[in-house]
Amino acid sequence: MNRRANPMAVKAALTYEIGEAAAALGKSPATIRNWIKDGLPVMASRKPYLISGAAIRDYLRAKYQATKSPLAPNELFCLSCRAGRKPLDMSVEAFANTPKTTRLMGICACCGACASRMISNTQTHVFSETFQIKTGGGSNA
Ligand SMILES: [Zn+2]
Structure with a gap:
């Protein structure tokens, strides 16, 4: 299981390029791109993509909430x-x-x-x- 990124590693008031967000969260840029495909909102009018720190926090919290303690049948x-x-x-x-x-x-x-x-x-x-x-x-x- 992947280590979870800490939503608090990004600042809510800042915007991040994919590479910056990846570095801040200790993830690969490919992971950030997967999150975008998965629904992480980007400021689409601009390239390179900019992602707001607040959006990253919301996305990660929702994501981890959804996957919270999935129990195996024998657990x-x-x-x-x-x-x-x-x-x-x-x-x-x-x-x-x-x-x-x-x-x-x-x-x-x-x-x-x-x-x-x-x-x-x-x-x-x-x-x-x-x-x-x-x-x-x-x-x-
Ligand atoms: Zn225990």
Whole structure:
């Protein structure tokens, strides 16, 4: 996974050429061009392209928000690691959350902290093939 660029590495009030933006963010110019293809707004009336720092910040924040913690099917989200982690022994407890959702909780195999994941009840059978689900919580928890 690519290292994330820091949106604060560019100044909101400045404009950047592609090469300048790449240098400021520690990315290659090709990456910046990909971002433009992907929707990063440029000041199109001018060449070379100029990109406002504010636009870069908005773009990166939206991009990273969208890709925040995509969990693999065999992972829970660990609040301590702030990442998807496999639960210890692939063992989780299921707690009824809402009539339609269940919270799976386990121990992060990486750091030992509590990790959890919300699933739709319609997915329970899928996750029960991956995890050893104990229904310790029950609905009266
Ligand atoms: Zn962890």
